Amino acid sequence: MCIRMIVPFLALILAAERAPPARIDYVPDTGWRDDSLVQDSYERWFGAQLRAMGEPPLGAPAGLGRFEERFRLLVLPSFRPAFASRIDVGRDGRAILSWAELNGRGGDAPGTLARQGSRTLRGSELRRFRSALAAAAVGSYPREQSDKTVERDGSSVLRICVDGTTFVFEHLDAHRRQYGPSLRRG
Numbered sequence: 001m002c003i004r005m006i007v008p009f010l011a012l013i014l015a016a017e018r019a020p021p022a023r024i025d026y027v028p029d030t031g032w033r034d035d036s037l038v039q040d041s042y043e044r045w046f047g048a049q050l051r052a053m054g055e056p057p058l059g060a061p062a063g064l065g066r067f068e069e070r071f072r073l074l075v076l077p078s079f080r081p082a083f084a085s086r087i088d089v090g091r092d093g094r095a096i097l098s099w100a101e102l103n104g105r106g107g108d109a110p111g112t113l114a115r116q117g118s119r120t121l122r123g124s125e126l127r128r129f130r131s132a133l134a135a136a137a138v139g140s141y142p143r144e145q146s147d148k149t150v151e152r153d154g155s156s157v158l159r160i161c162v163d164g165t166t167f168v169f170e171h172l173d174a175h176r177r178q179y180g181p182s183l184r185r186g
Helices: 002-018 035-053 123-136
Strands: 067-077 083-090 095-102 113-120 148-150 156-158 165-173 177-185
Touching: 035 067, 035 083, 035 095, 035 113, 083 123, 095 123
Parallel strands: none
Antiparallel strands: 067 083, 067 165, 083 095, 095 113, 148 156, 165 177
């Protein structure tokens, strides 16, 4: 009788251990031209780089935890290692600048963590950062660049960037999550 009760219980435990891990989102699920296709593509690309760096996802404001504000800049060159800088401002006002660099080729080959470090920001540095962030108005830019540009004479030019560096800005505070733009420079 005991064996009959243990076998189904063990089967449940083994099934639970084989369940896929919960998905950790590094990019927002919405706000893209084609939400599922583009979001999944960026999640794989940006997420692989950030996971290799040991970077945390900067999700919704409810997930701030012990922080008042978080900002991250991810830089993804096509054929050179990616790197990221993050500023975490604690509820006590103390700000920590952290950075990480990979040793991969960029693109879809993140490699492994090559260098990382952190230091406390001085109050004047945090004020300059916040002033620059406000002036940049990161949240006002479109999340994706259009392939079409309009020249001064009114003509349209199709811009295709197959190479370059992608910059991804993230800012999270108690009011909102700002993500973008994911800019490419050729």
